[in-house]
Amino acid sequence: xxxNGETKSQNAENVLDxxxxxxxxxxxxxxxxxxxxxxxxxxxxxxxxxxxxxxxxEYRDKNFAREAITINPAKACQPLGAIFAAVGFEGTLPxxxxxQGCVAYFRSHFSRHFKEPSGCxxxxxxxxxxxxxxxxxxxxxxxxxxxxxxxxxxxVSTTCMAEVIGDDLNAFIKNAREKGSVPxxxxxxxxxxxxFVGSHIxxxxxxxxxxLEYFWDGKAKTVPPLVREPNGRINLIIGFDxxxxxxxxxxxxxxxLMGVDYLIVSDNSDVWDTPADGTFRMYDGGTxxxxxxxxxxxxxxxxxxxxxxxKTLPYIEKKxxxxxxxxxPIGIAATDRFxxxxxxxxxxxxxxxxxxxxxxxxxxxxxxxxxxxGKRFAVYADPDVALGITGFLLELGAEPAHVLAxxxxxxxxxxxxxxxxxxxxxxxCQVYPGKDLWHLRSLLFTEPVDFxxxxxxxxxxxxxxxxxxxxxxxxxFDRHHHHRYPVWGYQGALNVLVWILDKIFDEMDRNTNxxxxxxxxxxxxx
Amino acid sequence: xxxLSEKVxxxxxxxxxxxxRAKSDKERKKGCTKQLQPGAAAGGCAFDGAKIALQPxxxxxxLVHGPIACEGNSWDNRGSKSSDSHLYRMGFTTDIQEMDVVxxxxxxxxxxxxxxxxxxxxxxxxxxxxxxxxxxxxDIDAVCQAAKKQFGRPIVPVQSPGFAGSKNLGNKLAGEAxxxxxxxxxxxAYTTPCDVNIIGEYNLAGELWQVKPLLDQLGIRxxxxxxxxxxxxxxxxxxxxxxxILVCSKAMINIARKMEEKYGIPFFExxxxxxxxxxxxxxxxxxxxxGRGAPEELLSKTEILIRREEQKAxxxxxxxxxxxxxxxxxxxxxxxxxxxxxxxxxxxGMEIVGxxxxxSTDEDKERIKKLMGEEAHMIEEMTPREMYRMxxxxxxxxxxxxxxxxxxxxxxxxxWLDINQERHHAYAGYDGMVALVAEIDRALSNPVWQExxxxxxxxxx
Numbered sequence: 013x014x015x016n017g018e019t020k021s022q023n024a025e026n027v028l029d030x031x032x033x034x035x036x037x038x039x040x041x042x043x044x045x046x047x048x049x050x051x052x053x054x055x056x057x058x059x060x061x062x063x064x065x066x067x068x069x070e071y072r073d074k075n076f077a078r079e080a081i082t083i084n085p086a087k088a089c090q091p092l093g094a095i096f097a098a099v100g101f102e103g104t105l106p107x108x109x110x111x112q113g114c115v116a117y118f119r120s121h122f123s124r125h126f127k128e129p130s131g132c133x134x135x136x137x138x139x140x141x142x143x144x145x146x147x148x149x150x151x152x153x154x155x156x157x158x159x160x161x162x163x164x165x166x167x168v169s170t171t172c173m174a175e176v177i178g179d180d181l182n183a184f185i186k187n188a189r190e191k192g193s194v195p196x197x198x199x200x201x202x203x204x205x206x207x208f209v210g211s212h213i214x215x216x217x218x219x220x221x222x223x224l225e226y227f228w229d230g231k232a233k234t235v236p237p238l239v240r241e242p243n244g245r246i247n248l249i250i251g252f253d254x255x256x257x258x259x260x261x262x263x264x265x266x267x268x269l270m271g272v273d274y275l276i277v278s279d280n281s282d283v284w285d286t287p288a289d290g291t292f293r294m295y296d297g298g299t300x301x302x303x304x305x306x307x308x309x310x311x312x313x314x315x316x317x318x319x320x321x322x323k324t325l326p327y328i329e330k331k332x333x334x335x336x337x338x339x340x341p342i343g344i345a346a347t348d349r350f351x352x353x354x355x356x357x358x359x360x361x362x363x364x365x366x367x368x369x370x371x372x373x374x375x376x377x378x379x380x381x382x383x384x385x386g387k388r389f390a391v392y393a394d395p396d397v398a399l400g401i402t403g404f405l406l407e408l409g410a411e412p413a414h415v416l417a418x419x420x421x422x423x424x425x426x427x428x429x430x431x432x433x434x435x436x437x438x439x440x441c442q443v444y445p446g447k448d449l450w451h452l453r454s455l456l457f458t459e460p461v462d463f464x465x466x467x468x469x470x471x472x473x474x475x476x477x478x479x480x481x482x483x484x485x486x487x488x489f490d491r492h493h494h495h496r497y498p499v500w501g502y503q504g505a506l507n508v509l510v511w512i513l514d515k516i517f518d519e520m521d522r523n524t525n526x527x528x529x530x531x532x533x534x535x536x537x538x
Numbered sequence: 539x540x541x542l543s544e545k546v547x548x549x550x551x552x553x554x555x556x557x558x559r560a561k562s563d564k565e566r567k568k569g570c571t572k573q574l575q576p577g578a579a580a581g582g583c584a585f586d587g588a589k590i591a592l593q594p595x596x597x598x599x600x601l602v603h604g605p606i607a608c609e610g611n612s613w614d615n616r617g618s619k620s621s622d623s624h625l626y627r628m629g630f631t632t633d634i635q636e637m638d639v640v641x642x643x644x645x646x647x648x649x650x651x652x653x654x655x656x657x658x659x660x661x662x663x664x665x666x667x668x669x670x671x672x673x674x675x676x677d678i679d680a681v682c683q684a685a686k687k688q689f690g691r692p693i694v695p696v697q698s699p700g701f702a703g704s705k706n707l708g709n710k711l712a713g714e715a716x717x718x719x720x721x722x723x724x725x726x727a728y729t730t731p732c733d734v735n736i737i738g739e740y741n742l743a744g745e746l747w748q749v750k751p752l753l754d755q756l757g758i759r760x761x762x763x764x765x766x767x768x769x770x771x772x773x774x775x776x777x778x779x780x781x782x783i784l785v786c787s788k789a790m791i792n793i794a795r796k797m798e799e800k801y802g803i804p805f806f807e808x809x810x811x812x813x814x815x816x817x818x819x820x821x822x823x824x825x826x827x828x829g830r831g832a833p834e835e836l837l838s839k840t841e842i843l844i845r846r847e848e849q850k851a852x853x854x855x856x857x858x859x860x861x862x863x864x865x866x867x868x869x870x871x872x873x874x875x876x877x878x879x880x881x882x883x884x885x886x887g888m889e890i891v892g893x894x895x896x897x898s899t900d901e902d903k904e905r906i907k908k909l910m911g912e913e914a915h916m917i918e919e920m921t922p923r924e925m926y927r928m929x930x931x932x933x934x935x936x937x938x939x940x941x942x943x944x945x946x947x948x949x950x951x952x953x954w955l956d957i958n959q960e961r962h963h964a965y966a967g968y969d970g971m972v973a974l975v976a977e978i979d980r981a982l983s984n985p986v987w988q989e990x991x992x993x994x995x996x997x998x999x
Contacts, residue, residue: 349997355996362996372991380946382956382977383984407986435985532619532744 036064043362060111063319072454083450086392087419089207090215092118095132095250097219100250102280102298105131108149109179110171112136115244125254125487126284126495131294135156137173146174150184152430154200155193161294165301169219170200176205182232196234199301211419213394214237215318216252219241220278221324227304228331238308240332245273245310246357247333251317251340251396254467254486255499257285262498265353269365275299277307285496294335307418314338314350316500317396319424339427340400343371343407343505350500369502376506377408383516385409388461392416392452392470392486395424400499401484402428402467404508406435414455416444449473463515482515484508542672542697543680546902554795559867562727583700585668588715590616591789592696594740594765597623597661599654601669602631603647603678604668619744620767634670643676651685651693662692662720663772672699692770694719701805708855709789716764716773717796724745724774727763731832733761733791733801734823735779736792739810741766745966749810751923752820752847752967756839758827764793777801779828783808783819810966812882813851817844855886858975865982868934870894870925879938879957880909883961886975891934892917922946936982953987
């Protein structure tokens with residue numbers, strides 16, 4: 013520990029930061045005194061007793077009997093997903109009709125995960141707007157953002173505030189257009205995204221459907237609806253994905269290798285990975301606006317995450333396309349299925365180079381199988397991501413003992429159970445839809461596992477329960493650049509394999525590294 | 539150099555070696571190292587053999603005199619465990635440079651010995667000769683002699699430069715170094731009628747610790763284990779043992795044989811792998827000890843222990859027998875394990891479809907024939923390509939192999955289990971057999987093997 017020498021308080025020559033300052037004896041003593049004299053503390057034995065009690069089965073039963081309170085939810089709200097979908101289009105500014113505080117959250121959320129600026133505006137509704145309706149905020153908001161940020165399209169979603177008072181986006185945007193906020197032919201698709209319904213994946217679905225509807229069904233009655241003229245192209249919808257930067261690039265590589273004609277509908281891999289070359293790109297890459305219209309004519313649409321597109325996919329199907337719903341393809345079988353669907357739809361064979369990649373992945377898994385075999389995992393993530401991870405763990409011979417998704421329903425539960433029963437390693441594994449991380453905490457204490465896969469928030473569980481964490485999902489705030497690595501495809505699965513193995517070996521090292529006590533097993537070769 | 543060639547000749551003459559005994563004088567002189575075919579894959583060199591044989595001695599500095607290659611690549615690469623000092627896991631080398639090659643590396647070696655002693659104060663320093671200093675004529679014997687005088691502790695030269703021959707030769711040259719410089723130089727604090735030496739056990743993955751508790755229960759003291767988990771002083775005073783068990787039939791027979799000759803310590807070859815082998819080893823050891831003055835009751839105590847431990851092991855194995863009976867195993871390993879593992883696996887009802895005999899003696903092969911019948915599929919040296927073909931044809935369910943061949947196995951879609959020196963599970967003794975079978979069971983049930991054997995789904999159509 014860094015100390016401050018002889019002095020009793022901060023020293024201007026050597027100012028201690030929070031890592032060290034409050035560990036100084038004078039602070040420790042002060043905290044102790046404050047607690048004793050002013051806080052009327054419970055005796056530490058009792059605190060310890062309760063702490064231990066929270067680890068018991070009895071506490072777990074009470075915990076699972078919770079009806080009202082959600083503690084540490086593993087989900088975010090609809091507009092977050094709506095923004096995610098919106099920024100995947102060329103020059104598109106996400107505009108959230110509602111209060112600006114929410115939008116500040118969304119921006120920081122994305123920035124903290126992707127380490128990129130995140131452009132998004134709100135209509136900054138205040139108390140007046142809540143009483144009189146937010147029409148003026150929409151009119152001024154669209155005018156200002158059009159003038160300030162020069163977007164090619166503005167995608168409007170809503171916060172709870174606008175939803176509660178019942179603002180009608182369609183009418184408001186029409187009004188704003190008439191008032192000259194934006195040019196008559198300027199594209200303003202929209203979606204109602206109340207946060208008290210569903211989660212960020214619902215918002216993704218709503219915005220995706222809103223944009224497609226807007227372009228395909230006559231741009232809010234300003235032009236005639238499009239007529240589908242089928243071609244051979246395949247649409248891909250990525251879904252809400254923390255690894256989108258790596259995954260989209262991997263998918264492109266695979267499809268280019270196969271020589272498939274495809275279109276990624278909402279591609280935000282560039283806007284969340286802009287180069288540091290002296291140019292600020294508020295918008296970068298993305299699906300071209302003209303391509304959104306073209307997407308109607310495609311032969312088929314593959315949703316990489318079905319639970320992110322429960323309304324979008326049927327809508328597309330109704331337009332006459334074949335639709336395929338996947339669940340975040342991690343691993344051999346999931347990637348096989350993806351490639352086979354693409355191959356079937358496009359008529360292009362799966363090239364030898366991909367088959368070799370597949371063989372290499374199988375080889376890598378076999379090389380390390382002994383270390384993963386039979387290890388028990390707890391997994392939580394968005395529904396599709398959880399399915400993807402669970403499938404891969406079963407392939408590795410690991411047991412996904414607890415699989416949990418806060419924003420999941422019975423349909424998802426059924427899918428997970430189906431996966432469990434497809435492998436002997438799924439026997440005895442449990443699925444928990446709609447549960448939160450405080451439920452998971454009880455599970456980890458009462459039915460411990462070897463490792464946990466989850467997002468950054470799981471680090472508290474790691475601290476409390478000692479279960480080592482492998483970070484995967486969204487958000488990942490406390491480790492950098494994971495989003496740049498794919499987890500889809502054979503190459504992606506290899507990444508996940510390596511992360512899991514790294515953690516297993518780190519743990520092995522950590523448990524054997526005490527000099528003269530356990531380091532007889534602290535080996536160079538693992 | 540003359541010193542080295544004398545030593546090599548002496549090892550080639552080793553009368554304890556079955557192979558040597560079968561040879562004519564002329565053949566024997568030529569030595570037992572087969573000339574390696576340039577361009578063909580080969581195993582480790584004599585230096586490597588010497589290093590791995592002695593490296594498990596835990597409390598000494600193992601100083602490699604040579605360029606970085608030798609120690610840089612071999613540092614701490616074996617899973618030999620220690621219950622005490624970890625000095626043996628540090629990499630010490632003189633890391634000689636171009637100028638040392640020109641002017642000689644002896645002074646650097648001397649200084650290196652001094653620095654190692656100053657810093658780590660080990661009971662002894664083992665100095666390993668390697669090709670380059672041997673070629674330029676560094677006299678490590680002389681340097682060690684001088685250092686011994688100067689620093690007042692044993693400095694042991696290990697004359698086994700890589701070019702001297704094979705890894706196996708290196709094992710034996712390491713044994714010679716122990717015989718010449720270590721064994722018999724100190725006296726044990728006390729002796730008992732039940733003191734034994736174990737030779738050829740390296741405590742890989744802690745296997746010695748699966749055996750030691752059994753000996754402890756019988757009141758048998760391991761005076762020295764050469765060289766797993768050994769301390770210098772133990773080996774230096776191990777000439778007072780009453781009996782020796784030799785568990786690796788090829789590596790260090792010269793030590794066992796010469797100690798019998800010089801100190802009258804009888805030895806036998808046994809194995810800790812497999813339930814009945816383990817029991818035989820204990821029985822044999824007890825008999826030898828009683829013959830040399832240990833109390834008669836040791837025999838009955840041994841029988842009681844064997845009965846109890848065997849019963850325990852069988853009960854544990856029963857749960858696996860059902861899944862494993864009839865499964866076909868292919869063994870690609872060497873030396874002692876080729877027969878001792880065969881019998882062990884047969885005990886749980888597995889079928890051995892073949893075993894490698896590359897490092898096995900004729901005696902080993904005889905044992906294999908006895909165990910597996912005359913048709914025993916014995917595999918001599920083979921290239922990876924041949925191995926691949928054999929694996930594909932063998933239609934075995936699992937291969938037990940060392941780290942080098944496991945990857946070939948995988949390409950041939952064969953599940954494998956590592957039973958060589960880099961393994962991390964201990965398979966010795968009664969518990970070890972249960973562990974081995976448990977690992978085989980795990981390996982066979984891993985879902986990746988199905989994946990390995992299936993073609994990509996789009997190929998089926």
